[in-house]
Amino acid sequence: MKAPLVAACPCGSQLSYAACCAPLHDGLAAPDAAALMRSRYSAYVLAIDSYLLATWHASTRPQQVAADDPAAAPKWLALEVRRHLATGPETAIVEFVARYRVQGRAYRLHEISRFVREAGRWYYVDGECPSTPLKSSRAAIRRPRSADE
Ligand SMILES: [Zn+2]
Numbered sequence: 001m002k003a004p005l006v007a008a009c010p011c012g013s014q015l016s017y018a019a020c021c022a023p024l025h026d027g028l029a030a031p032d033a034a035a036l037m038r039s040r041y042s043a044y045v046l047a048i049d050s051y052l053l054a055t056w057h058a059s060t061r062p063q064q065v066a067a068d069d070p071a072a073a074p075k076w077l078a079l080e081v082r083r084h085l086a087t088g089p090e091t092a093i094v095e096f097v098a099r100y101r102v103q104g105r106a107y108r109l110h111e112i113s114r115f116v117r118e119a120g121r122w123y124y125v126d127g128e129c130p131s132t133p134l135k136s137s138r139a140a141i142r143r144p145r146s147a148d149e
Contacts, residue, residue, distance in 0.1 A: 002143070005017055005018035009022075009038075010041070010079075011039070011040060011041050012078060030055075033092035033093070034081055034094050036122040037081060037084075038081065041076070041079045041098060043055075044074075044135055051084075055123055055124055055132075057116060057123040057125045058127055060124075074100035074102050078098070078099045079108075080098075084087055088126060089117050090098050091117070093113065095113065096111060110129065111129065112129075112130055113126070113127035114126055
């Protein structure tokens, strides 16, 4: 699926796709981990599996992104980036909530993702639920949980 460049970017930035995630999908290095996170979400929406794999750190990258059963593939609805924090010169975390639907049921993914920069490019490493503290950034997750959880 290829998005029209003038359409609103799937990541919810309010920018056009051309002014937001498209350049990253075309190979431009993401300026920071939050931008990479948004572009990866857009790539999920647009099913650009090659981009998802290319921005996945080699140590945690899966063989494939697509679900074996297409009926079980999530339909992504919305992204909310809650927090972006540098945890070191080449590391960062991004906390987000993504909403999606699978076979008519609505789900909500709340994750703190870890990113690392190598040779000027950011990569997604892994993620955890906010209730499970990240060892490298324990202080960062000490915040009251929002009421909708
Ligand atoms: Zn975008």
